[in-house]
Amino acid sequence: MTNEKEKINLSALFRIGYGLYVLTTNDGRKDNGCIVNSVMQVTSNPLRVAVCVNKQNYSCGTILETLKMNVNCLSVDATFDVFKRFGFQSGKTVDKFFGETPKRSENGLVVMSEFCNAFISLAVEQTIDLGTHNMFVCSVEEAAVFSDLDTLTYTEYQKNVKPKPVAPKKKSYVCKVCGYVFEGEELPPDFICPICKHDASAFELMK
Amino acid sequence: MTNEKEKINLSALFRIGYGLYVLTTNDGRKDNGCIVNSVMQVTSNPLRVAVCVNKQNYSCGTILETLKMNVNCLSVDATFDVFKRFGFQSGKTVDKFFGETPKRSENGLVVMSEFCNAFISLAVEQTIDLGTHNMFVCSVEEAAVFSDLDTLTYTEYQKNVKPKPVAPKKKSYVCKVCGYVFEGEELPPDFICPICKHDASAFELMK
Numbered sequence: 001m002t003n004e005k006e007k008i009n010l011s012a013l014f015r016i017g018y019g020l021y022v023l024t025t026n027d028g029r030k031d032n033g034c035i036v037n038s039v040m041q042v043t044s045n046p047l048r049v050a051v052c053v054n055k056q057n058y059s060c061g062t063i064l065e066t067l068k069m070n071v072n073c074l075s076v077d078a079t080f081d082v083f084k085r086f087g088f089q090s091g092k093t094v095d096k097f098f099g100e101t102p103k104r105s106e107n108g109l110v111v112m113s114e115f116c117n118a119f120i121s122l123a124v125e126q127t128i129d130l131g132t133h134n135m136f137v138c139s140v141e142e143a144a145v146f147s148d149l150d151t152l153t154y155t156e157y158q159k160n161v162k163p164k165p166v167a168p169k170k171k172s173y174v175c176k177v178c179g180y181v182f183e184g185e186e187l188p189p190d191f192i193c194p195i196c197k198h199d200a201s202a203f204e205l206m207k
Numbered sequence: 208m209t210n211e212k213e214k215i216n217l218s219a220l221f222r223i224g225y226g227l228y229v230l231t232t233n234d235g236r237k238d239n240g241c242i243v244n245s246v247m248q249v250t251s252n253p254l255r256v257a258v259c260v261n262k263q264n265y266s267c268g269t270i271l272e273t274l275k276m277n278v279n280c281l282s283v284d285a286t287f288d289v290f291k292r293f294g295f296q297s298g299k300t301v302d303k304f305f306g307e308t309p310k311r312s313e314n315g316l317v318v319m320s321e322f323c324n325a326f327i328s329l330a331v332e333q334t335i336d337l338g339t340h341n342m343f344v345c346s347v348e349e350a351a352v353f354s355d356l357d358t359l360t361y362t363e364y365q366k367n368v369k370p371k372p373v374a375p376k377k378k379s380y381v382c383k384v385c386g387y388v389f390e391g392e393e394l395p396p397d398f399i400c401p402i403c404k405h406d407a408s409a410f411e412l413m414k
Contacts, residue, residue, distance in 0.1 A: 012350035015325035017226020118222035143219035
């Protein structure tokens with residue numbers, strides 16, 4: 001858990017508090033949604049929100065093309081199925097809203113009211129290239145509240161939503177971020193989580 | 208709570224989940240600490256964290272000059288006194304560490320272990336001017352964990368840490384962000400909270 005320099009305990013980074021969100025977009029052919037946690041209001045006047053998205057997420061390219069997105073704030077009643085649906089598969093290959101006629105905001109994107117306590121429509125003003133991720137600084141175009149339930153925090157997700165891993169038969173490593181399990185004697189040091197794209201440092205040996 | 212356009216319910220912005228942090232800096236003459244909530248990890252490789260700070264905070268100028276800061280993650284045992292000390296007064300006029308000999312990280316800045324579960328030393332790589340605020344994109348230089356207590360969320364602060372306002376004798380407005388009370392018949396529309404710098408939209412009539 002401590003890196004080469006022995007100065008950075010990566011667990012400290014997990015002490016940063018986050019909410020969890022379904023980011024909805026539309027690539028021109030279909031609606032999509034993915035799970036993100038890096039959302040913060042950055043100014044009040046004008047009202048602006050920053051969202052950080054991994055470039056490997058299908059949504060990232062869609063945002064670059066369309067310059068819009070909805071942030072749907074997950075509430076404490078969100079189930080693990082929500083994470084499986086939006087977080088454990090990719091819009092590259094799956095139509096996550098197939099057969100549905102979801103509610104839409106004025107920008108035409110999906111608004112999720114189930115398992116969410118609010119939504120915010122964002123228009124990208126500035127894209128900051130951070131290498132593996134893009135940070136989008138956005139103006140707020142529309143926003144509504146659905147319930148008084150608390151926002152689901154990442155900590156709550158880890159404690160109460162994500163199923164406890166069952167004792168593995170063979171040696172395996174679990175991603176502390178999303179729960180993905182890698183089976184094998186040794187996790188390759190350059191391994192990237194196929195689900196949440198965190199690197200090997202996010203994994204720990206399952207006991 | 209709904210703006211002119213009737214499309215943006217500002218309460219939705221309060222559904223974004225945040226942790227709370229004491230940001231420590233040193234202006235060359237004294238240590239300082241202020242309360243912030245806008246902190247997020249933006250990349251893993253390299254490890255980078257973004258912090259957004261209001262330009263009216265004394266710390267903002269210090270960061271621009273020194274290009275370094277420590278983020279101390281407040282834990283659920285933090286008391287309202289911590290917020291009064293670091294959030295309800297300014298380093299412009301007060302020496303918040305007067306007479307103390309605090310613990311320091313390798314960058315020379317104060318590390319707070321009491322009421323905090325971790326700290327992260329940051330070096331500014333990029334400053335993004337957002338008008339009222341600066342967003343600092345930083346590399347992580349050092350990080351340690353102090354306890355397994357959960358990070359204090361902004362929601363928890365609102366519910367359990369901030370004292371309930373006592374019934375006012377005259378009409379008054381309370382800042383939903385920090386608890387500051389404005390006494391008067393009407394809150395000026397251009398009013399800025401003297402404590403947390405949020406605008407009039409963050410205030411509600413006290414009942």
